[in-house]
Amino acid sequence: MEAQIIELSKRGDADTIRRIFSTSESNPFSQTGGRLIETALLTACEFGQLSVVRMTVGELKCNPNCIDASGRSPLHMSVLRKQNGKIAVAIVKFLVSRGSKIRKSVLHVCNNDMAVLPLIELGADVNAKSVDGFSPISVAVSGDRQEVVSELIRGGANLSGDLFFKAQSATVVMELIRNKMNPSDAIDPGSGKTALQFAIESGKHASVIAALGRPSSGDVTTPTVAATSVAGDTPSVGTLEEVKSQLLAIEELIDPIVDFNDIIAKECLELSRSITTKLVDLVKKRRSQHSLCTVCDSEQKSVVLMPCRHFCVCGSCAKALARGGSWDEEMEITQNAPCPICRSTIHEFVSVYT
Numbered sequence: 001m002e003a004q005i006i007e008l009s010k011r012g013d014a015d016t017i018r019r020i021f022s023t024s025e026s027n028p029f030s031q032t033g034g035r036l037i038e039t040a041l042l043t044a045c046e047f048g049q050l051s052v053v054r055m056t057v058g059e060l061k062c063n064p065n066c067i068d069a070s071g072r073s074p075l076h077m078s079v080l081r082k083q084n085g086k087i088a089v090a091i092v093k094f095l096v097s098r099g100s101k102i103r104k105s106v107l108h109v110c111n112n113d114m115a116v117l118p119l120i121e122l123g124a125d126v127n128a129k130s131v132d133g134f135s136p137i138s139v140a141v142s143g144d145r146q147e148v149v150s151e152l153i154r155g156g157a158n159l160s161g162d163l164f165f166k167a168q169s170a171t172v173v174m175e176l177i178r179n180k181m182n183p184s185d186a187i188d189p190g191s192g193k194t195a196l197q198f199a200i201e202s203g204k205h206a207s208v209i210a211a212l213g214r215p216s217s218g219d220v221t222t223p224t225v226a227a228t229s230v231a232g233d234t235p236s237v238g239t240l241e242e243v244k245s246q247l248l249a250i251e252e253l254i255d256p257i258v259d260f261n262d263i264i265a266k267e268c269l270e271l272s273r274s275i276t277t278k279l280v281d282l283v284k285k286r287r288s289q290h291s292l293c294t295v296c297d298s299e300q301k302s303v304v305l306m307p308c309r310h311f312c313v314c315g316s317c318a319k320a321l322a323r324g325g326s327w328d329e330e331m332e333i334t335q336n337a338p339c340p341i342c343r344s345t346i347h348e349f350v351s352v353y354t
Contacts, residue, residue: 002039009040012049021060038066045077045091048084053091057098064100072109075100079110079119082147088112096122104128107136113147120155127158137163144168146175153179161186164195164212168204173211183212206275293317294340306348310341318349 001020008017017040021033041062044052053074056062067073078084078091092115096102102124110116120126127135137157140148149172153159159179164186167173177183186195193201196212293299299314305321313321321337339346 002036005036005040006043009043009049009052010047012044012047012051014049014051014055017052018055018059034062037062038068041066041074042068042072042077045074045095046080048078048081048087048091050087050090050094053078053094057095064095064098073100073103075102075106076109079106079112079115082111082113084112086114088115089118092118092122105130107152108134108139110136110140110148111143111145113145113151116148116151117155126152126155138166141172142166142168144172146171150175161195162188165198167195167208167212170205170207170211173208177211200271206271209271302352304350304352305339305346306350308339308342308344308346310339311352312339312341315351318351321346322349 005017005020008020021037037056037060040052041056041064044050044056057064064074068077075092075095078088078095081088084091102119102122104125105128106119107116107124107126107128108130110119126137129135130139135158137149137152137159140152141163144167146169153175159176159181161181161183163176164173164181164183165188167176173183183195187193188198196209199209199212291300293301293314294312295317296314299316301311301313302315303313303318304311305313305318337346338344
């Protein structure tokens, strides 16, 4: 029965749930029925099914402050999923209107940026501390919830230098800098390390390191850099010129550093140059692979086949084709050679000179 209730709640099938609880064996006021109806409410809140939420609380009189095994209330569940969008706001407002208490941990679990400001307006404490001493913005920065971080700042969250140590993306770093925070002022009291030193030693993404190396200067924009990492992930690259321009962005960010010692600055620049070398080698490799003859796969393409205009063979293979043959799987010549790409008959060969 519980699995059926969960599935119906996910789908938002309020009518079927209503019929189930209208039977005597599923009386919502019995212990078993009450537990099932709480399950329906919590599931509906998580998956943004407002009709089921209204029905369970309004008609079946479910407690809007019930909790699951992890201690999460319907209000917690309603803001867990970013994809619920504005429907999460409607559920939050309905639950509060029916007596749901806004516990101080609701902003800590919030993944839906659209619900942040409405929760604050309804009384949620934007700077509430968890049992571990973390604030909502500290949790959001650690979880790389970029949109939530922005909304918490708009809602008046207190900002502190330790947030730079928790940042997982350049976007979050730049959002903090836009709000008049300077990463060079962030010093770990225990080790004496700066946020930049900590990022380098812990192997954070190159774009995070570059953003931390940028001095605070009021209104700034997030730089666009090549998507790569020190660990050697395969980057997404375009032309060699685009790669060079992207990598220059990193050096331009790191170059003005004056508040850090020479060792850290040198490590940043070496990291930038290492990334440049990897990307350039990758671009050259890809270009070389795309320029090899389709037939022999060893020589460079140099001949265009007409009339189909496919640029796909080298000079040696073109001569073989011109003699009226083509390469088969055993590398022997057969008659009536077609284009290796489209299989249309070849009438003319045009050499390409570079």
